Amino acid sequence: QVQLQESGPGLVKPSQTLSLTCTVSGDSISSDVYYWSWIRQPAGKGLEWVGRIFTSGSTNYNPSLMSRVTISVDTSKNLFSLKLSSVTAADTAVYYCARASRNYVQYYMDVWGKGTTVTVSS
């Protein structure tokens, strides 16, 4: 059974870089039928897609975050990572990692991590 687990600091100071890792167990992160995403959710609000990475290394980011976000994959460790620079209080949220599976040409997020809360505060 595939599982995703987010890890990283729960508290980040303003202007610093938020760094999170999503470790994948039970399947290979290298399969080309998947891509890997980060989604965040401020307290009491809706879901915001942060970005994704394909196993080829190709990435797409939310334009509202594009200048600050980097997603990378480490196939040797079966994990992918998120870095968000110059954080402010507006980046405080629960951060989820998710796997998207392909059905013909469409994708859907069928496996999610439990989420990790990141607070930006001095």
Added chain:
Amino acid sequence: DIQMTQSPSSLSASVGDRVTITCRASQSIISYLNWYQQKPGKAPKLLIFAASSLHSGVPSRFSGSGSGTDFTLTISSLQPEDFATYYCQQTYSSLITFGQGTRLEIK
């Protein structure tokens, strides 16, 4: 960006009711539409993919329909465990977007 608008934003219903939630895209997304259920403090769970395909393990009382810009999620007979927030998501664009959510509450 493709904007996804759900209606209603919140809904009160009783166990056994039939409930429909609507999601409208700002442009055609063909059938690149997924539905998720989220309970407080938990990660979202996939219900429906490709507008109308039921994800494995999801009860058959959930169904999805629509294409182009208008989509619906229907729960045929509400069960106590269905009270949650529901999100639609489009994956037509390389910029993935979610609807704002529909909170389904017990009447």
